[in-house]
Amino acid sequence: MSSTFTGQLAAFATSEIEPSSLARQMARLSALDWLACGIAGGEEPVAQILRRQALSEAGAAQASLFGGTRVPARMAALANGTISHALDYDDTHFAHIGHPSVAVFSAAFALGEAGNLGLAKVIEAALFGMELSIRVGLWLGRSHYQTGFHQTATAGAFGATAAAGRLLGLTSLQMEKALGLCATRAAGLKAQFGTMGKPYNAGLAATAGVEVAQLVAAGFEANPEALEGALGFGGTHHGEGNRDAALQDLGRDWLFEEISHKFHACCHGLHAALEAARALDLAAPEIASLTVRTHPRWMTVCNQMAPETGLGAKFSYRTVLALQALGKDTARLDSYSDGLCLDPRLIALRELIHVQADEALTETQAHVALVRRDGKRLEASHDLQAPVAYEIREARLMAKAQALLGADRCAELWSVLQGAGSAGDLAAHL
Structure with a gap:
């Protein structure tokens, strides 16, 4: 050899x-x-x-x-x-x-x-x-x-x-x-x-x-x-x-x-933040500010600040989190459209979302901090590398394939x- x-x-x-x-x-x-x-x-x-x-x-x-x-x-x-x-x-x-x-x-x-x-x-x-x-x-x-x-x-x-x-x-x-x-x-x-x-x-x-x-x-x-x-x-x-x-x-x-495997129809670098935000039951009317901390590596990959196309939206923390907060299903393909990127509600909400690099996080982790309009602060973290039982993974992939x-x-x-x-x-x- x-x-x-x-x-x-x-x-x-x-x-x-x-x-x-x-x-x-x-x-x-x-x-x-x-x-x-x-x-x-x-x-x-x-x-x-x-x-x-x-x-x-x-x-x-x-x-x-x-x-x-x-x-x-x-x-x-x-x-x-x-x-x-x-x-x-x-x-x-x-x-x-x-x-x-x-x-x-x-x-x-x-x-x-x-x-x-x-x-x-x-x-x-x-x-x-x-x-x-x-x-x-x-x-x-x-x-x-x-x-x-x-x-x-x-x-x-x-x-x-x-x-x-x-x-x-x-x-x-x-x-x-x-x-x-x-x-x-x-x-x-x-x-x-x-x-x-x-x-x-x-x-x-x-x-x-x-x-x-x-x-x-x-x-x-x-x-x-x-x-x-x-x-x-x-x-x-x-x-x-x-x-x-x-x-x-x-x-x-x-x-x-x-x-x-992906369960959101966007860049994988965004998924940990989306999963963490899901845990907070994010809803647009409640948001005074939303801060995302992510590994610095993703800042040049999927941190487009204000994309104007559905394709660009798939590489934007602020856009996908705004979509999620507006009640759009980030697993659906039609959630990422040019029209939605130009929606005044999304644009206004996007301005409340801030993305920060954090060397203490791994590439598969994200931390989300929500300040609600009533002053209450909520936080959640997610790690994409957390173990997932094969049976759960298979079920989620089947559901994804069936939806597609x-x-x-x-x-x-x-x-x-x-x-x-x-x-x-x-x-x-x-």
């Missing part, structure tokens, strides 16, 4: 290691969540643009798009990665602040359908890819993210490569080359947050993974040290190179078990995901 960082990642990605039972369960839940987000996002403007682009390009009909039609696998990964992230309602892993499913599942299911592979094999490959994306994200570290790189796009591309390469049967050495080639393709900036460019970042990661794995499988040669070597991805993209944290118990401990797709369609998808069918069987439901 190679002693390099890339070599150990490649050995893991091509291994016969048995994932933990909980990791497998969480992967199936995230597959359902990915499908629900992708199908529900199929009519978003960015989805329509990507579908038209996919249909304008000639090529083999290999894999299905959300919303119908089959296109080449690489294009399906690009479109589906973008579409499934369009609502910003998909899962997050806070070890590196990335969205693993949209990049990795989009790549894995495209190649799974193209190769007529079994669904269990595809989900397992995606699980290996998502775990690897988290590990690469840990290796890149916080400086990479804080500099402005979007981990969903960068670490996610390596995860998509691992899943795609596993499905194509790459050897460990070939996987090293694929990860090295991915180092020249992985890209995505936080500067796109609040625009169509953010979900496009996820699509870029998915299609990069499919493309580089296919190229290496066809004999393409690439530098296997381009991830961590001289002039490699880590050094040129402000990576911290935290090798020990990234490789600790790789193959024994599955960090994917700690995936966090309807009970019957949700039940059909869940039945297919738990069965012994093929990726094609699942594609028939898209």
Whole structure:
């Protein structure tokens, strides 16, 4: 086994290691969540643009798009990665602040359908890819993210490569080359947050993974040290190179078990504050002032002060808390509209909400202090990393999927995901 960082990642990605039972369960839940987000996002403007682009390009009909039609696998990964992230309602892993499913599942299911592979094999490959994306994200570290790189796009591309390469049967050495080639393709900036460019970042990661794995499988040669070597991805993209944290118990401990699913249709950085505010039974007429304390990292991610679009609202503490206080359901897609952002009631209420950075809080915590008009002060805190029983998580995700797709369609998808069918069987439901 190679002693390099890339070599150990490649050995893991091509291994016969048995994932933990909980990791497998969480992967199936995230597959359902990915499908629900992708199908529900199929009519978003960015989805329509990507579908038209996919249909304008000639090529083999290999894999299905959300919303119908089959296109080449690489294009399906690009479109589906973008579409499934369009609502910003998909899962997050806070070890590196990335969205693993949209990049990795989009790549894995495209190649799974193209190769007529079994669904269990595809989900397992995606699980290996998502775990690897988290590990690469840990290796890149916080400086990479804080500099402005979007981990969903960068670490996610390596995860998509691992899943795609596993499905194509790459050897460990070939996987090293694929990860090295991915180092020249992985890209995505936080500067796109609040625009169509953010979900496009996820699509870029998915299609990069499919493309580089296919190229290496066809004999393409690439530098296997381009991830961590001289002039490699880590050094040129402000990576911290935290090798020990990234490789600790790789193959024994599955960090994917700690995936966090969204129950509000906005940036995950806002969820702890929304959950804390829910505990206060927030209502607009009672608010004299509302102060939110959050980790400093979120101040540049989801603290838009006065967005004028529904998309921008998904990255604004003041706006989502004002929506919640006005009685709008932050789990509903239609709560984030351009019209609501221009509502005089929301604008006035937003001015009563203040956001502060607090180094004492972790990235998954938030504290909310409400001063009511009668002078009473109420406070609440929430931590997204607080343990949630699997049964409760499954029930909440089922309720979310049912709200997005309807009970019957949700039940059909869940039945297919738990069965012994093929990726094609699942594609028939898209």
